[in-house]
Amino acid sequence: MNMEQIRKIAFLDRDGVINVKAAPHHYITSVAEFRFARGIFFLMKRLLEDGFELIIITNQRGVSTGLLSINTLNEIHSHMISELRRRNIDLLDIFFCPHAANSCDCRKPMPGMLSIACSKYHIDLTSSILISDSIEDIQMGKQFGIGKSQLVITDKPNKML
Ligand SMILES: [Mg+2]
Numbered sequence: 001m002n003m004e005q006i007r008k009i010a011f012l013d014r015d016g017v018i019n020v021k022a023a024p025h026h027y028i029t030s031v032a033e034f035r036f037a038r039g040i041f042f043l044m045k046r047l048l049e050d051g052f053e054l055i056i057i058t059n060q061r062g063v064s065t066g067l068l069s070i071n072t073l074n075e076i077h078s079h080m081i082s083e084l085r086r087r088n089i090d091l092l093d094i095f096f097c098p099h100a101a102n103s104c105d106c107r108k109p110m111p112g113m114l115s116i117a118c119s120k121y122h123i124d125l126t127s128s129i130l131i132s133d134s135i136e137d138i139q140m141g142k143q144f145g146i147g148k149s150q151l152v153i154t155d156k157p158n159k160m161l
């Protein structure tokens with residue numbers, strides 16, 4: 001019998017958790033604007049040591065408004081993945097919502113990305129954790145049945161962006 005691996009996931013918001021978020025109403029639109037948040041490598045390593053696998057779930061509405069192409073978003077994510085890998089931090093997956101508000105069921109706080117992750121992987125939700133700088137995300141995680149959640153207060157938005 002093929003025993004499917006049951007995974008314990010740390011679902012991580014991106015902007016404001018992994019990287020310093022852009023100023024209000026602005027978006028990270030290039031690799032040059034992407035800066036890792038202080039302490040994030042330590043946090044991610046700690047999660048890995050504790051047996052979590054890492055999935056990023058991120059709203060990227062800038063794609064729908066034309067501020068950011070899918071290619072550029074993929075470039076930013078490739079950069080992020082390789083910088084993390086250099087530090088021995090491997091992500092299990094990244095899910096993003098490129099849609100405008102109220103036009104899909106994957107833009108957080110809708111739980112679509114969590115549902116997709118659960119259909120792709122065998123996830124033990126009650127042992128999993130969701131980490132975000134948004135209280136709406138935290139509420140979404142609780143409603144979805146994720147066992148733990150942690151609101152993080154990260155660096156102030158980067159005024160230069
Ligand atoms: Mg955020």
Ligand SMILES: [Zn+2]
Nearest residue numbers: 097104106107
């Ligand atoms: Zn969406």
